Amino acid sequence: MIRDDSPPPARSNAVPRYREIYEALRQKIVSGEWPAGYRLPSEHELARSFGCARMTIGKALGALADQRLVTRRRRAGTTVNMPRPQESVLEIHDIEAELLAAGVSYAYQSLERRVRRASTADANILGVPSGTPVLALTGLHRAGGRPHALEERLINLHAVPEARAERFSGISPGRWLLQRIPWTEAEHQIGALNADAAIARWLAIRRNTACLTIERNTWRDEQRITHVRVIYPCDQHRLVARFRYGPT
Amino acid sequence: MIRDDSPPPARSNAVPRYREIYEALRQKIVSGEWPAGYRLPSEHELARSFGCARMTIGKALGALADQRLVTRRRRAGTTVNMPRPQESVLEIHDIEAELLAAGVSYAYQSLERRVRRASTADANILGVPSGTPVLALTGLHRAGGRPHALEERLINLHAVPEARAERFSGISPGRWLLQRIPWTEAEHQIGALNADAAIARWLAIRRNTACLTIERNTWRDEQRITHVRVIYPCDQHRLVARFRYGPT
DNA sequence: TTCCGCGATATGTCTAGGCATATTATAATT
DNA sequence: AATTATAATATGCCTAGACATATCGCGGAA
Incomplete structure (x- = not known):
């Protein structure tokens, strides 16, 4: 059986995909839709829903974790953090x-x-x-x-x-x-x-x-x-x- | 011809490879061996010399860039930065x-x-x-x-x-x-x-x-x-x- | 001489898989 | 009932390759 192995369309937007995803998730958090303690969908689910590879999701979630908006733990998943102490x-x-x-x-x-x-x-x-x-x-x-x-x-x-x-x-x-x-x-x-x-x-x-x-x-x-x-x-x-x- | 397709030995060190590489490169910089303006070897060369995939090198170099120890530009390569303004x-x-x-x-x-x-x-x-x-x-x-x-x-x-x-x-x-x-x-x-x-x-x-x-x-x-x-x-x-x- | 186009190069991003490891939930055993 | 083994799950890290894109340097044309 021959599968569709045509590459995905050449998205040559200036903004990379992982950043779009980062922004989308960040918006959920800062808007309050995903409150502190909320557990995000797993990387696999997000990859499916955004239609990209898991590594791309991982990069976006990693950036959120760098910003301390979320905490990531194996098996436990990714959860939204409490607002931080004021930091500059x-x-x-x-x-x-x-x-x-x-x-x-x-x-x-x-x-x-x-x-x-x-x-x-x-x-x-x-x-x-x-x-x-x-x-x-x-x-x-x-x-x-x-x-x-x-x-x-x-x-x-x-x-x-x-x-x-x-x-x-x-x-x-x-x-x-x-x-x-x-x-x-x-x-x-x-x-x-x-x-x-x-x-x-x-x-x-x-x-x-x-x-x-x-x-x-x-x-x-x-x-x-x-x-x-x-x-x-x-x-x-x-x-x-x-x-x-x-x-x- | 049959190539050696055995996977690399299962390095299960606690410290990930990209961090080892990050540290090795950082050491070159803070020790002064690679002074400001020095151009690092390309990702391909580093990948060869460290014996890993290019993406792993990319992760290490990306971390150095996050820390502003280096600047990365396409085609121009990765160069060591001047010491920064004091930042905290x-x-x-x-x-x-x-x-x-x-x-x-x-x-x-x-x-x-x-x-x-x-x-x-x-x-x-x-x-x-x-x-x-x-x-x-x-x-x-x-x-x-x-x-x-x-x-x-x-x-x-x-x-x-x-x-x-x-x-x-x-x-x-x-x-x-x-x-x-x-x-x-x-x-x-x-x-x-x-x-x-x-x-x-x-x-x-x-x-x-x-x-x-x-x-x-x-x-x-x-x-x-x-x-x-x-x-x-x-x-x-x-x-x-x-x-x-x-x-x- | 100056300017422009073109190829070479290095990074930026992405994919589709793989194994490793921490942690949790569940089942089995004492 | 309490403890221990086991399976399932989600992230962490990695590979090998691919295409995209910015930019440097060179050679040819005006």
């Missing part, structure tokens, strides 16, 4: 690039630069054994000639020995590091503080002005690279983060 | 769940509740036409009996008509909404401010104390649901975000 992707840009993109002139001014063996405090902050050689930097980011942010940084000289020879007059250490050292993990902590006298002087703001602080730790496969705290006056900077349950 | 996934938790998880008692105290037609200011903040019915809420989150955060919220009553009947005495509007309304997009803005007299009184802090503010806008497929601004005293809360170039 926060991009913390290089200050210099950000300002230049906005058409503002930028300069980094080094205020202090010291190589030392890590004190107990340094060791705690940077997460290295005390006594490890570190480079401690303080500097000011200027935008349009005016103070924009104050930066306090510790660099692990075991991880970045080249830094010992770099003066960082002119180039910001953040950019310098970013261009040289690939990092594999980063942690940010965001907080607020009242400017003390020293901070207020450097940033040319009044004492007690609220400032946003961003602390960042970076790792390169287990090894700590640097710790930095950047202090922005409250009116200079906002962090924006956006998340969407998206067309991926 | 920020989870902004439900305050109530967070405090309960920490073993602290939690309560929401409604301070003000008004239904009104959106003023121009409301309209700007919430992104709806002025005149749209909105619910304006002010409330205090208490932890262990003490003030923890102040919340100012606008809810679009066209999007959430059920909210008109809800008193929000006891239950926090954030939690109430999260349980009822699936959202598809969220934007967060994080900033700092000095507490004014009203804020200071409610939060039982001194005037001018630095506070962290989180503003959140949520959408459900184009439609604005709510805008909220939460104000935390600087010593009460930090935001932590973490990112890793990961084993996915």
Whole structure:
């Protein structure tokens, strides 16, 4: 017996099939038609009803799972998740690039630069054994000639020995590091503080002005690279983060 | 001629092949052996050298591209990216769940509740036409009996008509909404401010104390649901975000 | 010299099967 | 009744091949 082995019509739509399916299923979920806990049809059933191979369905369901809209377990099937905790992707840009993109002139001014063996405090902050050689930097980011942010940084000289020879007059250490050292993990902590006298002087703001602080730790496969705290006056900077349950 | 059609040995390692390959390639990149701009071997070549099907290579490379470690373009091939702008996934938790998880008692105290037609200011903040019915809420989150955060919220009553009947005495509007309304997009803005007299009184802090503010806008497929601004005293809360170039 | 068309190449997507494995439901046994 | 073996099911991973499509580079024409 001869079966119809003609290939399916050459769908050359711009949007791939798996994405159409992803969108269709996503719509069921975000519209509430399939509420939390609902169990989706099996891959085989969906493949039949959408008229495609099981692997194509698998790709669509995999994308939904990546977005955490559903959970997939063998034999148990695919079920709709509870709405998640509010989650966003926060991009913390290089200050210099950000300002230049906005058409503002930028300069980094080094205020202090010291190589030392890590004190107990340094060791705690940077997460290295005390006594490890570190480079401690303080500097000011200027935008349009005016103070924009104050930066306090510790660099692990075991991880970045080249830094010992770099003066960082002119180039910001953040950019310098970013261009040289690939990092594999980063942690940010965001907080607020009242400017003390020293901070207020450097940033040319009044004492007690609220400032946003961003602390960042970076790792390169287990090894700590640097710790930095950047202090922005409250009116200079906002962090924006956006998340969407998206067309991926 | 008879070819060896015996299937490949039944690798039943716990780690799938595509992930092994992903890790191997990732290692080349983060170690610096393949620097930014380096062009990877083609899928065919990799498939040959790893001894697997092209699709398996495609899955590994796709994962690297998801992590933005590489860029893939037809004909041009797959190339290693420059290190990215610092990016992190920020989870902004439900305050109530967070405090309960920490073993602290939690309560929401409604301070003000008004239904009104959106003023121009409301309209700007919430992104709806002025005149749209909105619910304006002010409330205090208490932890262990003490003030923890102040919340100012606008809810679009066209999007959430059920909210008109809800008193929000006891239950926090954030939690109430999260349980009822699936959202598809969220934007967060994080900033700092000095507490004014009203804020200071409610939060039982001194005037001018630095506070962290989180503003959140949520959408459900184009439609604005709510805008909220939460104000935390600087010593009460930090935001932590973490990112890793990961084993996915 | 410059521009245009064409072939080569690498990825993007898809199919139709296959075996592996976790988990659940059911039947059998103690 | 409680426990254990077994079968069924749904996902997870994989292959070998196919066509589609973007784009790079080259050679010929204006």
